[in-house]
Every structure is written in structure tokens, then in C-alpha cells.
Amino acid sequence: MGRWWVVALSEAVHGDKALAVTCEGEQLAVFRDGKGAVFALEDRCPHRRVPLSPGPVKAGGLQCPYHGWTFDGATGLCNDIPNLRRDERVPARYAARAFPAAEANGFIHVWRGAGTPAAVLPGASYRAAGREQTGSAVANIAFEQYLDVMLDGPECLLSFPGVHITDFFLGDPRRDGEHLVLDRGAVWKGKGNGPAFVRDHSLWVRTRVPLRGGDIRVELLSADEEPLVTIFIAASENRRGTTSLVWRGFRHATAAPLSWRWRMARAIGRAPFAIFPHIDGAAAAALEVAPSRDRRLAKTDARTPAERVVPVQERCVV
Numbered sequence: 001m002g003r004w005w006v007v008a009l010s011e012a013v014h015g016d017k018a019l020a021v022t023c024e025g026e027q028l029a030v031f032r033d034g035k036g037a038v039f040a041l042e043d044r045c046p047h048r049r050v051p052l053s054p055g056p057v058k059a060g061g062l063q064c065p066y067h068g069w070t071f072d073g074a075t076g077l078c079n080d081i082p083n084l085r086r087d088e089r090v091p092a093r094y095a096a097r098a099f100p101a102a103e104a105n106g107f108i109h110v111w112r113g114a115g116t117p118a119a120v121l122p123g124a125s126y127r128a129a130g131r132e133q134t135g136s137a138v139a140n141i142a143f144e145q146y147l148d149v150m151l152d153g154p155e156c157l158l159s160f161p162g163v164h165i166t167d168f169f170l171g172d173p174r175r176d177g178e179h180l181v182l183d184r185g186a187v188w189k190g191k192g193n194g195p196a197f198v199r200d201h202s203l204w205v206r207t208r209v210p211l212r213g214g215d216i217r218v219e220l221l222s223a224d225e226e227p228l229v230t231i232f233i234a235a236s237e238n239r240r241g242t243t244s245l246v247w248r249g250f251r252h253a254t255a256a257p258l259s260w261r262w263r264m265a266r267a268i269g270r271a272p273f274a275i276f277p278h279i280d281g282a283a284a285a286a287l288e289v290a291p292s293r294d295r296r297l298a299k300t301d302a303r304t305p306a307e308r309v310v311p312v313q314e315r316c317v318v
């Protein structure tokens with residue numbers, strides 16, 4: 001069965017140029033037509049296998065930069081070959097692989113795999129309600145490991161200014177459809193390690209990690225579970241053990257008590273979070289494999305969602 005993957009930020013695909021991206025280890029050329037609709041082709045010309053993405057976008061689709069064949073974005077069919085004689089037609093078998101593409105909330109999605117594209121796009125769950133910070137990167141960690149570390153030690157992958165993410169988490173990961181959700185304690189820096197029980201921490205970090213696919217949601221919450229920062233991170237497998245990342249996130253307006261560091265960062269317009277493209281391998285390797293074990297087990301769990309209720313109990317990990 002196929003699935004939607006987020007492959008790019010909407011604003012990264014514009015004009016008469018294609019964007020080269022990598023998803024599930026395969027290179028794609030993503031581009032728009034004159035009306036702004038998005039398309040995705042395998043980034044490989046069927047004629048001589050050169051990348052298509054450096055070619056220009058024409059009225060008929062994406063033109064190969066080598067011999068100038070043009071490929072329709074929706075079907076992948078070649079619709080123009082320069083220098084054909086008047087009585088020659090483009091053979092119907094000349095085609096690049098085309099993938100369904102769609103856009104939602106600033107994310108470009110590509111459907112990969114079998115089946116009819118699902119109606120709901122992963123990016124549809126994200127809604128900005130504040131000034132956004134966006135970005136993209138290739139992280140030096142394999143895709144599945146990235147998802148696991150997001151559960152076991154998100155402080156290896158991202159940070160919030162003036163916030164220390166602790167090793168204390170509240171219970172086991174909760175199953176939410178095809179995601180696992182985990183709440184972890186956090187404290188303002190300079191205030192010590194925080195109370196022994198996560199319920200008493202001044203902040204929480206909530207990570208929502210997919211069992212399959214790459215849509216991750218991270219929230220920094222006040223002790224009253226009021227959101228302070230929301231981040232949507234889209235991850236997908238790149239090549240050679242790396243992971244493609246694109247993200248959007250924002251700081252919420254709030255009346256919750258904040259540290260002076262946080263207020264200062266907000267006053268000077270500092271970003272409310274940072275996503276790390278360079279992962280400290282030693283720190284990631286040292287993480288206890290705990291919540292991610294639940295994710296690995298849940299991926300192979302054949303029970304129905306109603307049967308998969310995970311008991312929540314207070315637990316401290318040191």
C-alpha cells in the first residue's frame with residue numbers, strides 16, 4: 001500500500017525550475033505548471049537516464065536538459081521531441097515515471113506506492129497560528145533511527161531556547177491511530193533538573209511519531225498543557241543512511257508564565273526552536289532504547305486500534 005510523503009516546502013518550488021528531492025531513497029523532480037499545480041517525476045530521463053531536474057519547465061511539462069524531450073507532469077508521457085520530422089509521432093512508450101503530487105498547508109506531498117492516493121494529506125494536520133519558522137535539511141542519521149531518537153531523546157534532534165528537555169517521561173507512549181505520542185518533562189534552564197514526577201514539571205515536550213510514514217509533530221507545552229510551540233517535521237529516507245527533513249513551526253501567543261530567557265528570545269525575534277541537521281552520534285547511541293521499542297513492536301502489532309490501548313502509568317527513567 002502506498003502513502004503520502006512530504007518532500008518539500010511549498011515556497012521551495014516555484015518559477016520555471018524543478019526542485020530535486022529524495023524520498024524513500026529515490027530522486028524526484030518536483031515542479032509547478034503555469035497555474036501553480038505541482039507535479040513529481042522520477043528524476044531520471046527515460047532516454048539516457050540523466051537527471052531531469054536541471055531542465056526547464058515548459059508549457060508541456062519538464063524538459064530534459066540533454067536532448068530536450070519534454071515530459072507531462074501528470075502522466076510522465078513524452079509529448080515533445082525536438083527535430084522530429086512532420087510525419088513522425090512521439091512513441092507512446094516514451095515516458096518518465098510520474099507520481100501523484102498534492103499540496104496542503106505549505107507542504108508538497110508525493111504519493112508513492114500502490115493504491116489510490118489517500119484523501120487526507122499528512123500536512124493537513126498542521127495549521128500555523130503565528131509567525132512561522134521553516135527549513136529543510138539532510139540529517140546525518142538513518143530514517144528509522146531518526147524516528148526512534150525522536151521518541152528516546154528528542155534533545156538530540158532539536159532544541160527550544162532556554163529549555164532543558166529532561167529524561168523523565170510520563171508513562172508509556174500512547175497509541176493515536178498510526179502514531180505514538182509521548183510526553184516528556186522539560187524545565188527552564190538554570191532551574192535544576194526539575195521535580196521527580198513529570199506531572200510537576202514546568203514544561204512538557206510532546207512528540208507524536210508515526211509508525212509508518214514520516215510526519216512528526218513536536219509541541220512544547222506549559223504545565224497546563226497550553227501549547228507554546230508547535231513544529232511539524234516531515235522526514236523521509238534519503239540515500240546512504242541519511243534522512244531528508246522539511247519543517248514548519250511557530251510560537252503560540254500565550255499568557256503562560258515564561259522564563260526571562262524565553263521572553264528575551266521572543267523580544268529579539270529569535271527562533272522559538274532549532275532543528276539539528278548534524279546529529280551527535282555518541283549522544284544518540286547512548287540513549288536508552290525505551291519508547292522506541294514500543295514503536296517497533298507496534299509496527300508489527302496486528303490487533304485492531306481498540307485492542308491496542310496502552311496502559312499509562314507514571315514512570316521515571318534515569
Ligand code: FES
Nearest residue numbers: 045047048064067
Ligand atoms: S537524455 Fe533526456 S532527452 Fe535524451
